[in-house]
Amino acid sequence: MSINILFAAQADRWTQYEAHLRRALDETGLDYAIDTEMPPEEVDYIVYAPNSDVQDFRPYTRLKAVLNLWAGVEGITGNETLNVPLTRMVDEEGLTQGMVEWVTGHVLRHHLGMDAHIVNPDHAWDKTIPPLASERVVTILGLGALGSAVAGMLRHLGFTLRGWARSQKALDGVACHAGEDGLDAALSGAEIVVLLLPDTSDTRDVINARTLALLAPGAVIVNPGRGPLIDEADLISALDSGQLSHATLDVFRTEPLPQDHPFWAHPKVTVTPHIASETRPPSASRVIAENIRRSEVGEPLLYVVDRDAGY
Incomplete structure (x- = not known):
């Protein structure tokens, strides 16, 4: 039949x-x-x-x-x-590889400080040298298929990596944490945070005023995971205070992102239209x-x- x-x-x-x-x-x-x-x-x-x-x-x-x-x-x-x-x-052949490429590109963008050279209206000759990847702490929240693949690429580039998941994981070259206490350990002092968690009752608003305060001053958030992972008001407050230097966001609570949403006009936010991976x-x-x-x-x-x- x-x-x-x-x-x-x-x-x-x-x-x-x-x-x-x-x-x-x-x-x-x-x-x-x-x-x-x-x-x-x-x-x-x-x-x-x-x-x-x-x-x-x-x-x-x-x-x-x-x-x-x-x-x-x-x-x-x-x-x-x-x-x-x-x-x-x-x-792994399509969706996972696409995510690895998108995240790697944006992590490198922020790690190397590319924006200062791409947009330089004053023609400033600033020879600030970025640290090597081994001197940059990157934390990945979510160590499933996508998070693990991203970690593998960033490890290959030499970044100091931490990861967090609801249950304990073991990945080569990644300091893996789990549970509520592990979240704080994974985030404390992190300079770039990549969000690849699912949207569940346990993960909504995982990025909030309390967890943002754990990051290194001037840290960057990269979110290709799910919009509800972030408390938007707390994120904007952290950007305005300087606790965050930038947020690159691919996913949002409402999509398409409404035209009057403050993310569009914020100078420290990059909006991409849910294209990190398809x-x-x-x-x-x-x-x-x-x-x-x-x-x-x-x-x-x-x-x-x-x-x-x-x-």
């Missing part, structure tokens, strides 16, 4: 994904049908974006798994109608197809979400 796969996402995504998904599924050798519309009672798998029209999963009585197209799953974990396995997107259809399609293949032959699914933990 053919496996029926529903693609549930915004219409433009189907245009981007259809050919790649069909190619990847063809390579599995499975007999399948995939489309954007199917009778719910005939659907075996849903390739899913949380902003799709599918919000009630109860009609999908034959459903085996929901395969999220995004790394973030906070938009679906609380859906009480979903009672089958949910997987998140872990795409799911790439060719490689993401291979991840989806492999998980469907695994399910059909009785192998465990990859990247299953812990609904209680939220990721």
Whole structure:
């Protein structure tokens, strides 16, 4: 019997994904049908974006798994109608590599003080020499697939690295911390902080007045993770006081960022439009197809979400 796969996402995504998904599924050798519309009672798998029209999963009585197209799953974990396995997107070939490149670029920008040379209206001949990477403390909050990959690249460049996660991790070249006490240890004296945590009740507003005060004076925040990780008012206060010298922000509580939001006009804030990393259809399609293949032959699914933990 053919496996029926529903693609549930915004219409433009189907245009981007259809050919790649069909190619990847063809390579599995499975007999399948995939489309954007199917009778719910005939659907075996849903390739899913949380902003799709599918919000009630109860009609999908034959459903085996929901395969999220995004790394973030906070938009679906609380859906009480979903009672089958949910997987998140872990795409080392596309999404992870994109994140590594974006974070590395912005960390190096702030480490080397590039802004002073790129924007220099007074033609100042300032020969201030930046420290070497080994003399710069970079802390990564979140040591999952993305955080670990970013740490690996920054370690290769020689930075002094700290990391923090909810549970204890072990990464070569990274002083890893965990738990509430570990957060303070990871942040104390940090000069650049990279946020790669999921959005959960335990991580919201993790960057606030108290934790910002732990950083080295003039520290930098780089956030390609989730907007709710930061208390925005506290961040602006720290920028205005000089405790922070800059914040590079790719994600926000409301997206697109409203035109009248103070981040746009603040001289110490860089806004990027949620481009740090995007799911790439060719490689993401291979991840989806492999998980469907695994399910059909009785192998465990990859990247299953812990609904209680939220990721």
